[in-house]
Amino acid sequence: MDASLLTVQPASPEPIYRQIVEQLRRLIAGGQLGAGDALPSVREVAGFHAINPMTVSRAYSLAEAEGLLERLRGKGMVVANTSRSSQSESRRLAMLEPSLQALMRQTRELELPAEQVLRRLTALLGEQP
Amino acid sequence: MNAVRQEREVTAIAPLIVRDLVHCYDGSNVLSGIDLTVQPGSVLGLIGRNGAGKSTLIRAMLGLLQPLSGTATVFGEPALKLSDRSKERLAYVPQQPEALAWLTAQQMLDYVGRFYPRWDQSFATRTLERWQIPPNKLLAKLSPGERQRVDLIRALASQPELLVLDEPAAALDPVARRELLREIALRAGESGTTVLFSTHIVSDLERVASEVAFLHQGKLLMQCTVDATKERYGRLWIPGQISYAAPTQSLSRRRHDDGSLSLVVERDAQGQWPEAASLPGARVDALGLEDLFVEIAE
Numbered sequence: 495m496d497a498s499l500l501t502v503q504p505a506s507p508e509p510i511y512r513q514i515v516e517q518l519r520r521l522i523a524g525g526q527l528g529a530g531d532a533l534p535s536v537r538e539v540a541g542f543h544a545i546n547p548m549t550v551s552r553a554y555s556l557a558e559a560e561g562l563l564e565r566l567r568g569k570g571m572v573v574a575n576t577s578r579s580s581q582s583e584s585r586r587l588a589m590l591e592p593s594l595q596a597l598m599r600q601t602r603e604l605e606l607p608a609e610q611v612l613r614r615l616t617a618l619l620g621e622q623p
Numbered sequence: 624m625n626a627v628r629q630e631r632e633v634t635a636i637a638p639l640i641v642r643d644l645v646h647c648y649d650g651s652n653v654l655s656g657i658d659l660t661v662q663p664g665s666v667l668g669l670i671g672r673n674g675a676g677k678s679t680l681i682r683a684m685l686g687l688l689q690p691l692s693g694t695a696t697v698f699g700e701p702a703l704k705l706s707d708r709s710k711e712r713l714a715y716v717p718q719q720p721e722a723l724a725w726l727t728a729q730q731m732l733d734y735v736g737r738f739y740p741r742w743d744q745s746f747a748t749r750t751l752e753r754w755q756i757p758p759n760k761l762l763a764k765l766s767p768g769e770r771q772r773v774d775l776i777r778a779l780a781s782q783p784e785l786l787v788l789d790e791p792a793a794a795l796d797p798v799a800r801r802e803l804l805r806e807i808a809l810r811a812g813e814s815g816t817t818v819l820f821s822t823h824i825v826s827d828l829e830r831v832a833s834e835v836a837f838l839h840q841g842k843l844l845m846q847c848t849v850d851a852t853k854e855r856y857g858r859l860w861i862p863g864q865i866s867y868a869a870p871t872q873s874l875s876r877r878r879h880d881d882g883s884l885s886l887v888v889e890r891d892a893q894g895q896w897p898e899a900a901s902l903p904g905a906r907v908d909a910l911g912l913e914d915l916f917v918e919i920a921e
Contacts, residue, residue, distance in 0.1 A: 504829035507909030509850040540812060544804040545830045546666060547812025549850075599906075 495527060497534040497542035510545055514553035518562055522573055523586045533563065533571040635663050636699045638713075638785045638817045641684050644693035646676075653679050654690070655841040661819050666811045668832030668849075669821040672920055675838045677821040678718060681789050684819070685715055698785070711739060713785040714778035718793070720770030724763035728756050728773045732780065739781040747780040754799050768794035779806055786810070788820040792827055800827065807831050825913040835912065839920055849912070856915055857896065859888045862904040870897040875918045887918045 500517055502510055521527040536554065540547040554571055557563040564574040601611050639661040646654040653676040661667050671677050682688045684695050686702030695702035698709045723731050728751060736742040751758055754772045762770060771794035778786060786807070792800050808831045810816040822828055828835060829849055836846040845852070861869050863882025873886035887910065888897050900907045910918070 502830075504826040505911050505913060507853055507911045507914075509853045510829070511850060537809065537813070540808050541805055543830070544801050544808055546808050546833055548833060552850075 495521075495531055495533055497539045499526075500539065500543070502543045502545060504545070509549075511549050511553040511556065514539075514550065515557050515560070515562075518553075518557050519560075519589060522562055523589065527573050529573050529575045531573045532569055533573070535570055637662050638698055639684050639696075639819060641680075641695045642693055644680070644683055644690050644695065646679055646683060646688070646690040646693075648679075652841050654683065657693070657838075657841075657843055659684070659836060659843060659846065661817060663817055664811060664815040665833045666807060666818040666831055667820075667834045667836060667846075668828035669819065669836050669838060670823065670825065670828060670916060671821075671838035673823070676841055677838055678789050680838060681715075681787060681819070681821060682717075685713075685787060687715075711781075712783060713787065714781050714783035715787040716771065716774045716778045716789065716791060718771070718789045720762070720767065720774055725761065727759050727761055728765070729758035731762060731773065732777060735777055736780065741782040743780045743782055747776055750776045750779070753802070754795075770794075772799070775803060779810075782814070784816060786816055786818045786820075788818070790821055790823075792822055792824050804831050825911075825916065829912055837916060837919070844919060852912060852915065853909070855890050856887060856910050857890075857907040858910050858914070858918070859886045859896065859900055859907050860884070860905065861886070861899060861902065865902055865904065868899050868902055870899050872897075875921070877918075887915065 499521070500514060502513060504510060506513065508516075518527070518533075533554070534542075536547050536550045539545070539550045554563060558565060558571070561574055561576060563571050566572050597611070601608065637660045639659070641657055641659050644654050644657040644659075645652065657680060659680075669677050669680070679688070683690045683693075684702065685697060686695060686705055689703060697705055698712065700706060700709055723734070726734065732747045732751070736744060736747065751773075754776065756765070756769055756773055756776075762773065765773065771791070775788070775791060775794075778788070791803060795803060804827060807816075807818050807820070811818055811831070811833075818831075820828075820832075832849050834846060834848050835852060837844045847855070856874070859870075859873075861884045863879075863884075866878075866882060866884045869876075869884050869886060870888065873888050875887045877885045879885065888900070888907070890896055896907050899905055
């Protein structure tokens with residue numbers, strides 16, 4: 495994995511270490527990162543994004559504690575063996591929950607009928623990337 | 624390198640400490656009782672509006688001006704009577720370029736390099752080129768931005784244990800600014816360099832700072848880690864008809880035209896928002912640092 499695969503938005507209300515963990519979670523759940531894949535070193539990530547290395551260490555430690563990553567001697571951080579299999583569809587769906595909540599709230603604020611929003615969402619999901 | 628690290632561990636006292644610092648210009652208080660400690664290896668971003676007293680605070684912390692009252696220490700020594708040994712260990716880049724204007728950038732760097740035991744000449748030469756400084760032009764003939772870039776190169780090449788930068792971003796284009804942030808981040812992380820920098824570009828601070836201190840009207844409003852600040856504060860919105868139930872304690876309070884209220888609120892020790900956040904119709908939005916400061920400084 496390359497440090498440039500991660501995006502960092504310093505101005506976001508979400509702390510950078512959480513942004514990194516969230517992206518790792520998605521990359522692993524989506525299969526872009528497979529078990530045993532090596533992660534870039536703390537220095538590489540910190541240097542590429544010009545962020546504090548402690549922030550990267552904190553993200554890696556949290557991901558390790560969650561079982562997403564494991565520390566291999568001599569290889570540094572790698573994607574943990576178990577992480578993909580434990581990501582059932584419902585777990586992956588749960589990751590969308592915050593975005594869905596935000597969508598629900600904005601729909602209500604705009605007083606839009608649910609059918610129209612769902613129709614648009616369905617169309618978006620049906621589109622080829 | 625090992626010897627240097629060990630030596631640092633032995634002297635792990637906070638590189639910068641000020642206590643109850645008071646200073647004024649023309650009778651009006653610029654600093655009214657500042658307490659601030661910069662821990663070894665931390666990167667402290669000092670933020671505040673123009674004229675908030677950031678430069679004055681930095682100068683007082685380094686002993687470059689005598690405050691009306693209060694104490695400042697650098698590496699444990701009184702800032703106003705700093706030993707040569709301690710001066711070698713710190714580098715300070717002011718907003719206004721300093722002396723030696725009769726030398727070229729190359730001559731100045733060659734000259735000052737002799738005074739620093741850990742001077743990195745190849746870094747100086749490399750960065751002079753990368754930051755597009757004409758090496759053989761007199762410093763006096765460079766633009767203020769170029770002068771500050773030369774000063775930044777001098778500061779970084781001396782490999783200081785304590786790096787103090789006053790508004791370093793002003794002189795740099797986005798690419799050079801990113802390079803400076805990268806230097807700050809990696810040096811703090813790998814060599815344990817302690818960094819204090821002032822800025823009003825909040826996203827720079829959010830990238831590299833481990834801690835943020837907010838100077839407002841002569842006082843430090845908060846000093847805590849960047850992550851904790853983002854997690855701890857939020858904007859609570861309460862609809863007009865129940866705004867009587869708003870908490871009385873908040874960092875800022877704004878009433879909208881429709882009678883609803885926006886408050887900046889803080890989680891309690893258990894991580895809970897104030898009770899009013901769970902009232903029907905009320906909601907808490909996450910708040911970025913910039914929004915937080917704008918709300919509080921207004």
